[in-house]
Every structure is written in structure tokens, then in C-alpha cells.
Amino acid sequence: MKKTLLMSTIAAAGILAASAAFAGNLTVVSWGGGYTKSQVEAYHKPWEAMGGSKINSEDYNGGLAEVKAQVESGKVVWDLVDVELSDAVRGCDEGLLETIDKSILPAGDDGTPATSDFLPGTLTDCGVASIVWTTIYAYDTTKFPGAKPTTMADFYDLNKFPGKRGLRKGAKSNLEMALMADGVAPGDVYKLLGTDAGVDRAFAKLDTIKGSTVWWEAGAQPPQMLADGEVLMTTAYNGRIFGAVATEKKPFEIVWDGQVWDLDLWVIPKGAPNKADALKFVAFSTDTKRNAAQASWISYGPVRKSAAPLVGKHATEGIDMKPHMPTAPGNFKNALQNDFAFWADHADELNEKFSAWLAK
């Protein structure tokens, strides 16, 4: 009896395992929360409406770990992943991603060929960018009856603005922002971070607020921390703060100074089960119209030149989106682009230093 029980268990488990892989559904992985919602509204729904395959939308917190695990185990279940630039480049180098032939991308609505319609640097061997996003810092206006913070240096000024700060738990963008707060011009940041003295200087600056810092990991946390009064000001992804302001009417204000901007790109893990479909989806979701439509749900800038003029009002709240874009001229004065090459080289060491610094 025990034997039959065991056999039937294994048989049943086998059936379960077999039915787990949904044939034909496209698994699209992104960062969750308001950002994924904007993609669902701007890309997934029109895609499904037009007769495309059904989409499984899945969340993650960035990084290549899961992609690497899937590719190396030969059991790839993700079809399309939304990654940062440094991960798109590193993943491509390590053979974890499929190369994407850029000829599949449609020309812009104004007829410009795709390769010149995309902003320079937004197409890589394995990735097609969809948006420009930014790490900024933001605060709750109701907590500042008098002077309000306006510069990166203010974020680090505990005397002028006493209270808790929120920072992402990781070296990336924190070190850059610390140097800029310390008076380094955006153009010199990476040159300085390449030296020991520069790294020490960044950590020394971080030291000044270490005792008053709350650390976050997921993009959804910072607006929540501001709303709960857990922190006075916090770094965040600009779209998340905008989302809280636009749809939940939170009194948050973004400080556009010393921010670090980056790209999000679509990449396809090597051996993705629905590669052909994924490629079609990449072409579909990055055409001029979709690229602009995305910006009516969240304040991340389109990467196609032809899409920029099409950015209009928020889809449900009717707010004019242009001034909220990270690429809007007024917001872009003192901005730094995340240097993927620098981070590809130094992420291991600096993250290790960061963990050591954090744990002490």
C-alpha cells in the first residue's frame, strides 16, 4: 500500500510539474508597483487586444541573479526582462542574453529609421531601451514650513534639516550623490570614484548621515516611508514619487539636483521559451506611439526622439506630464548619467566596501 501511495504521489507530482509550464504565454518581468502598472497599461493591454499572446507579468528587484540561474540551469522561464543598463551590458558579455537584431524595430512615426530615432546609447547588443529613469531625492512638503531643500548638499545637511533620511541599500548612485553633495561637479564624479581617495571621500560624506538613515530595497518603499513619516527625505525613483503625488495626492516634492539617471532596457534571457514572440513584443512596445503612451502613466522619459513631442497628459489624472519628465530641460541641469562601464568594473569591490561600511 505504501508503495502505491508513493508511486501515485510521484506520478501526481510529475503531472503538476508538467502542467506548470504554460505554453505560449509570454512571461514579462519588471520592477513591480507603479512602473509595472504603466507597462501593463501602455504595452501589455494593447498587445493582448491586438491578438498577441497572453502576458504573465512578474516582479523582481533588479539584478541578473535570476536570469543567470535560469540560463545556467538550462531552464529558462522568463521571456523578457526589464533591466538597468549595466546589467544589460554585463549580461550580454557573459552570454546570458540573446542578441537583438535592431532591424526588427519599426521606424519612428516621422519616418526616421529606428537606429537614429533612439537616443544615442540606448540600443546595446542585447538590449533595447524603453525609458529614461532617475534616482532623485524627495521630501514631504508639509514637514517643511520654512526653508525647503533645493540642492543635493541639503540632503546631507542634518543641521539645516534635522530628521531621518532614506537611501537605497547599495553602493550604486549613493556614492555619486554623496560626492555631488560634497561639491563635486557631475562631470568629475566617476573620475574621482576611480581613485581610492574619491571612494573614501564618498564614504566619509555618507558617514555624516549614516546614523540617521533608513535603508530601502524595493522601489515601492520610499514613497511609503515618506507617507508614514518614517523619514524626512529619501532618495527614490522619480516615477514612484510622481505616482504618489499624481494618484494618491501626496504632498511630495522632487528635488532635481545631483540626480543620477539611467536607462531601462528590454533584454531576452538566452534560451527564452518564446523568443520569437518576445522579439515581436519588443518591437511593438518600443514603437513611437507605445513609447510615448508609457509616459502618460508614469513620469519616465521616452527614449525615442519621435516620441518626446507626443508626451501629453496623465492618462487618468490629466496632469501635463512634460515638466515631470527626467529629461525635461528644467530638471536636467545638474544631472549625472550612471556610468555602466564604471560599475561593471567596480561594482564587486564597491558593493563589498559598502556592505562592510554598512555593517559596522
Next chain:
Amino acid sequence: MSEQVMAAAGGGAVLAADGTPLKERLQKTLRRRKLVAAGLVLPLGAFVFITFMFPIVLMLFRSIDNPVINENMPLTAAILEHWDGQDIPGEEVFAALAADLAQARETKEIGRVATRMNFEYSGVRSVFTSTARKAKNMKAPFKDALIKADEKWGEREMWVTLQRMSKPYTSSQYLAALDMRYDIDNNIVMQDEDRQIYVMIFGRTLWISFLVSALCLLLGYPVAYLLATLPLKYSNLLMIMVLLPFWTSLLVRTTSWIVLLQTNGVLNDIFVWLHLIDDEGRIQMIYNQMGTVIAMTHILLPFMVLPLYSVMKTIPPSYMRAALSLGANPVTAYVRVYAPQTVPGIGAGSLLVFILSIGYYITPALVGGRTGQMISNFIAFHMQKSLNWGLAAALGGILLVGVLILYWAYSKIVGVDNMKLG
């Protein structure tokens, strides 16, 4: 024995019913019984071995396994084996390097090579990827061509690192796990001060585990005593109060502590309401070491109470009564008579709680903040975020050895068969 036993008359060998000597027969039966017993255990043994032990051994192998450079840069590795490590190697090695790099780019393995090297020598990832791009079109003399492509190829440190990494096995992961590294002359030295972390984290893990065990003992002892001395109908009810947390999801209990301890949580609200603190002065009780210790003590307390209770239950109350009637005052009687008999329970409970604490991951990850992270959290970090699996395996190996030593001590002192669950 079910067989009929028959003694042969005349003092010869004792024979069984079928005529074979009884001794032999007995041994045969015993052997068969042994086999049956072992046969019953075998399915689980095989199952646990395949699904659990073998995978762990395989993972630990990663802490010394170092195939990436050796396999993907075979020509360079072969020649470097004989390099004396003093002067920058000659043209022959550079030619091999150029060929290996070109090949590695072809096979798309260059990224893995660069990543592996970068863990050992920060900043060289791009040296490898960018040189590899140019390697295909390089012409002799390769030494000049490579140094022109990137001047790092003219540095001794680069070559010493490459030589060390081209060996198929390495001890560098274990060194890194102990905050040590090789210097340029292959001597083992301490890691730079600002990169030392794991020794401190191991220390902290032991400290938190000790603290949790001590707190569990402090809180568990009186409760166990009460349970053991109360009449059964009351003690059963109290026992359920001890067991309920034991049966409640770890995540539920951790959530509860977040709700209770956070800045805007229930406890701080109560303190404000009682005017113990004002609204601005709310106490930070979670997302630090305190949060980890409180939540873990709560979660592990039943593991202390149960062994203590089962030991105290066996101590006859008459001993205490005898001591008291012989004129000892209650404190003396307790210290001299009762307490010594509970020592086995204290040992069993403390050791069990300590063993379980030392590997805690979920609770510190959720409520530990910056200062309450333990070694498991760093293993998870290297497994999932930094992808430095070799280092994760080395840290795991050290942790596992520690736990197994404690487990061995536990089985010597308490005996695994005496483990009780509820």
C-alpha cells in the same frame, strides 16, 4: 524466537529444529533482522541523501572549485604554471594570452573570465572584455600589442593574480570569508581595513545567538518550572500557550513584531499614550539588532521550554520537601537540590536554541535593519545579489562546520533520540 528449540542430548552442539547448530541459526536470524531494519531505513536514507546531503556537499565543493580561468584560458594557464612570478612574463605567454582571449570571446566565455578575475582584482573586468575585443586582430609582437591595448598587462600584480586564478582549485574563497587575501607575493595577509567584514559578522552571529539563548533560558526557566509543578489540568492549558507560537508561521510572528515594535507601531503608541515618551521621541526598537534579538527570542522560546519541562517533570517533588524538612531554607534547598537536577534540561535547551539561532535568515532579514544582519543574510546576498557563489559556499562551509560541531556536542550530551516535539 518462534522456532521450537531442541537440545541435543549428550552435551553436543545445541541444534535447532532443522538440525543446524542453534548458534549459527541465531546469527542468521539476527542478520536477517538487521537487514530488515536497515531495509526499512534505507528509503528515507537514500531520499535524504539524494535530495539534501549530496546537494550540500556539491555546493560546498564550489568554495574550492575554480575552473573558469583554467578551462577558458588553457594556453595561458599551461605556460603560467611554470612562471616564477618575478618579472613580467615573456612574449610566449603574451601570445598564448592573445589566443586565449580571442577564443574566449568567440565562445562568449570572456564575461565569466572577466567576472571571476574581477572578484580577485577589482577593476580588471573591462581590461579583459576590452582587450578580448581587440585580441583577434592582434599581431606579433603580442607583448607590445597587449600592453598597448591596456597597460595593466604590463603590471606584475595582474600576472600574479592570473597565475593564481588559473589553478583549478583555490583557497582564496575561504581566505576572503575570513577577511584575508593573497598579496602580490602570494603571502596571506589581512584584507584592507575598509573591506573587512565577515569575521565581524561571524562574531555578531555568535553574539546574537548567545544573547537569544540566554534570554530564552531566562524567560523559559520559570515557565517550565511552573508547568512542571502545576496540577495537570492547569498545566495543559498553559502548555497550549507555549505551543501555539511553536505552531504559528514564522512569517506571521515576524509580522507581529513589526506591527508591535515599529516607530508608529502599537508599543510606541502605548508609550506615547502613557506619556512615557513624547510623540517626537518614539523609540527605535526594530530594524536593528534589538529587533532581531526580540523576535528571535520569541520564536525560539518554545524550543527552550519544552526540554526544560521534560527534565523538570522527572524531578520528584519529594526531594525538595525532604530538603525543606531537614531544615534547609527554600533558597538553599532550591540551589543545592533542585537546580542541579535541571542542568541537563538547561544544556539541551540552550544548545538547541543556539544551534537554531546561528543559522537564522528570515527574521534578521525582515527586522534586522543594518546592525541585526547575521551570517546567513550575507550568504543569501552572495547567492542572489553579487552572484559570488564561491564566496557564498565558503561562508556556508564555515557556518556548517560550526553547526555540525554543536550538533555533535548536542548528540553526545543530550542524544538525538531524546529530542522532543510538543
Next chain:
Amino acid sequence: MLPSYAGPLETTWYYTFRILCGLILVFLIAPILVIIPLSFNAEPYFSFTPGMLSFEPDAFSMRWYEDILNNKQWVHSAKNSIIIAFFATILATTLGTLAALGLSRPEMPYRGIIMGMLISPMIVPLIISAAGMYFFYSEVGLTQTYLGIILAHAALGTPFVVITVTATLTGFDQSLIRAANNLGASPTYTFFKVTMPLITPGMISGGLFAFITSFDEVVAVLFLSGFEQRTIPRQMWAGIREQISPTILAVATILVLISVALLATIELLRRRNDRLRGIV
């Protein structure tokens, strides 16, 4: 009990001790109970609102429970948790019981060492077990499958079955089996008629332990599962890390009720077992 001749010092100590124990028990139980009323909070906060404290009906609501039912992911992960725990329990209970029967035989060679090995999944830090399984299961294609998680959970659950069933067998009188054999019963018949009824309580409570182990396990799931196999704890883990919504408290409340039910079952079994073995 406090004797009638106790002096004032003893009386004081007696009550102080009782109060102390009471406080410790409150420390054990209160955190679990506090989330129950909070899960009915009408506001998305984790603290008692003034309305709740004055028992205004408006301050309470079922909205977070409705949230669970309307959320496909929660429903899906609930199904997953039950399926995985069910199969893992059957596997663990079957293998664990057989092994316990073997281990309890006096002839079992190397008993201590083997027992130590079989219990080790309970002792080895979960992060190490999960990492090991992750690499090995990847290689054989078991990650991101239900089978992989079921096998992992079964391995983690077997020690509990082994311990509880061995415990029920410690008082077991081996001569009963010999008696049955002498009376002409076949070994199979003896097993079902003599051994089985005696070890059933141990099997069931071991099985419940295995069930709750799987039902509550998150580390192995973090490493081995894909989106399809997400379980309730995995879903809670993500929720707590990002932002605790009161939905988590509602889920937690449901889990507490499940634990209470399981605990009650175990308690009844234990009493039955004690009665059968004539302990009480």
C-alpha cells in the same frame, strides 16, 4: 500549591513568581493575538485607531479579507501552498514512518549515527540547505517545478516524522509482535493490526509537523520556486519586505487560525495516545 503555613516572604515570592510567569506567557501569546483585531482595521494602518478603541462599528471592516479573495495571486499561492504541503507531507510521512520502524528495532546497526543524519535537515541552517538544493536541482532541471519544491519540503519535514513516530515506538512492547507471530499472523497482518494502530497518533502528529513545516517554509521556496509556484509565505515575504499592507495581517490571522486547528488536533491525539499507552 502554596501551603497554609507559608510565611509572608514565601507568599510574596509565590505571587511574584506567578505574575512573572504570567508576563512571560503574555510575551509569548500577545504578539500573535494583536494582529487579529488589527486585521479588521478599516484604515490602512497597523495601529489601533481611536475608533477601534471605542468599538465604533465603522472602524472595523472586512476589506482586507475581501482583498485576499479578489487578488488572484493570493488565491493562487494558497492553492500552491496546500498542494505542495499535501504531497510533501505524504512523502515525508511514508518515508519517515518506515525509517522510524527500522530505527526502533533493537537490531538496527549504527542507530545513533543514522538517526543523527536523518535528523540533520532540521539542524542544518536553511540557507545552506536551500543553496545546496538550488545548485543541484538546477542541474537536474527541478528548479521552478512543483516536484522540486515538494521534494525539498519533504526532506525538510522528515525529521519531524522520524522523531514523533520513534517517540511513540519507544514504549512499544516488541513482544506484542512476537505474540502475533506465534499466534500465526503474517508479518503484514501483524503490521496493520498491531503496529499500525499504535503508531498512528505519532504518524499523524509527525505528518502535521511535516505539513506545517512545508506550509510555513520560505527559504527553499525563495531559491527553488518560479512565479508559478509561489506559496503564501513567499507572497508574505515579498509583502513584508516592500510594504506591509493590512492584507498581510488578514492572511496572518487566517494562518493563526489554521495553527490553532492543527494544535488542537495534535493535542487530542496526544491525549488519545497517552490514554492508549496507559500513561494517564
